[in-house]
Amino acid sequence: MRKIVRLAISDYKRRWNKPVLILLYIFTPVVLSLIMWLAFGGAGKNHDFAPLRIAVVNKDKDGLLSEFMVNALNNEKTKKHIKTFIVTEEKAREMINHRKVSGIIIFPEGFSKDILNEKKTEITLIKNPTETIYPLIAETGLDLVKDGTNYFLAIFHDEIGVIRQAVEKDEKINSVTLTSMYNNIGDKITRLTPLFTDKKIVVEDIKKKKKGTSLAIYFFAGMSFFFMFFISNAILLDMVKERNKFIIKRLFLSELKKKEYYFARLVSTVVFIFTIELVLAVTGRLLFGIKVDSLFWLFAALVISALLLSLCSAFIMGISRNEKQAHNYGMIFVFLFAILGGSLIPVSALPAAVRGLSVISPLYYMTESMISLSTHDMDRFFQVLKIATIIAAGLFVISWFLNIKKLKKIVR
């Protein structure tokens, strides 16, 4: 054990020999994610997105409901987040072709009437294919509208019936009916309020905490792990270099065993990566305002990600015959895992056929664990952490076997 500790400490000390390179590895992901973040509107006053630009085509002329929704999209409160252009379909298509809007929402003819008559109808969303994030937001927003409308129709079914009859007969609703409806609606809202209160609080809470951080954590975590993978490869490449030098023979001529050597190397790499990750975590907090509730789980996630990265690199070194091969394999795996894992491009932006392959990238689980931790989605966090731990355990066994086999060839 003393030999492992001494070798690991020496190895760890050696890693700090090139501080400029280490600083570069820290600053590069910070700068890159900062640029990405700013590009997506992260520099706003409250770290908000730039307003979502949507063209609205309302073919439901004089429709009460569509009119209400269009107004809701276009009111003073929402203007801060959504900029709507109420235009014809032809103009809307022209706007999307010129990338002036992220999407088009089309209310079909008879939309309000169909809803009031409980007939199925649909709002069309045309997404701008050149954008990734905003159309997704528009789609999510539309889903919320759809769900909200359905709930509204279910809860206020009776009152809608009265309105529908009045509309059909083209007559005004008398004051008694109006008063009765008003009271009913009031009662229902009063009854619903306690049900919605908690939810509302949670929504506001998330809004407050998530405000502007989700994109930051996404880019920052992705970029950081991408560069950490580079570092762990660079560190363990040293192990392959040593195979052809006398220094490794000198080590094994002492009382050091091969498994002790490999284990010490792995430990020092994990500790070094963890140290850099801590620096990045502090940077993320200070620069991007990324916060987590539990420092314990943050440390746990960082330890597991450091372990997983080191084991990925150890696996690469284990399958490489020489330094050149290790370098090439390292580059292939780094970029493959980074692209599939969403470190460079959001996973949602990947082609559908490729998106499913994200699960093979360890970087995916690392980034996901950080995102879920910072967005307080602990169920998702534990799920990805569990998968990451299982992958790490598998890689540990495989890379152990591969590397010890390589070391046995060096000295009898």
Added chain:
Amino acid sequence: MLTVENIKKSFGTVQALKGISFEVNKGEIFGLLGPNGAGKTTALSILTSLIDPDSGSVFYDGENIFSHPAWWRKKIGVVPQEIAFYEELTARDNLLLWGALYGLSDKEARERAGYLLQLMGLGSKEKAKVSEFSGGMKRRLNIALGIVHKPEVLFLDEPTVGIDVQARVNIRELLRNFIHEEMAIIYTTHQLEEAEELCDRLAIMDEGEIRAQGTLKELIAQLGEETEVEFTGDFEEETVRSLEFGTTNVRLSRFSGDSILLEVKEEEIIPDIVELFMKNDVTINTMDIKRPNLETLFLKLTGKNLREG
């Protein structure tokens, strides 16, 4: 005592060692001389238990080293030709690391590191990173790492290669004065002066074989070459040729008006020759003795110049 018996080793179709045998005693420096490809490194790799021989045995104090490699590795120290330590660390850190790997306690390792740093003249640089060291300093640290655990047998593979003359002399002194008495040393080198100066006994290797071994004197005797003595002065051929040197061990090899060259079988008779010249009023200005050396011996045994390898 280390006894090497008929070691053979082949790599594919190449026979690297064709059966070498020698013995090394405690307190003795045994030199292995040979050009590149002679089999020196293969021999050292086998003797240090890094690779197995095809046949043959090596005994140390009666124990077969191949049967107890872990025991043997504790007994030996290896100073390789290449620099084999971590240049990103300090000299002290390197010594402490290898001390720990050889099972020394922290206290022992610290004491040993301090002693070796002083011994190697690196005391003032103990906190500097090794990457800042000169070639000679790195070589000295390389040697220190080989003896950090006080081995009984030390293998030195061309430990002075690639460094300047002053540093080389420094290391030679170190080996002769401080390390020699404590252990048996097996030393490979291209430097004939080094071998002549340092080694108590030598083996000349070529093409996987030991061509000759013994002390330098024994080897030269095997060579059968004579010492040449060149005199300069004012000579008359008749006078010189008439001189009777009184022994068949002296032969006039060359004569010119101002120099003569004599071949003598025993150096002990040179004073008698000088005395004879003086008695016969032959004026001598200078005298130059050219002894047969290792280089001559090596050339004769292998047909190769050692430096050209």
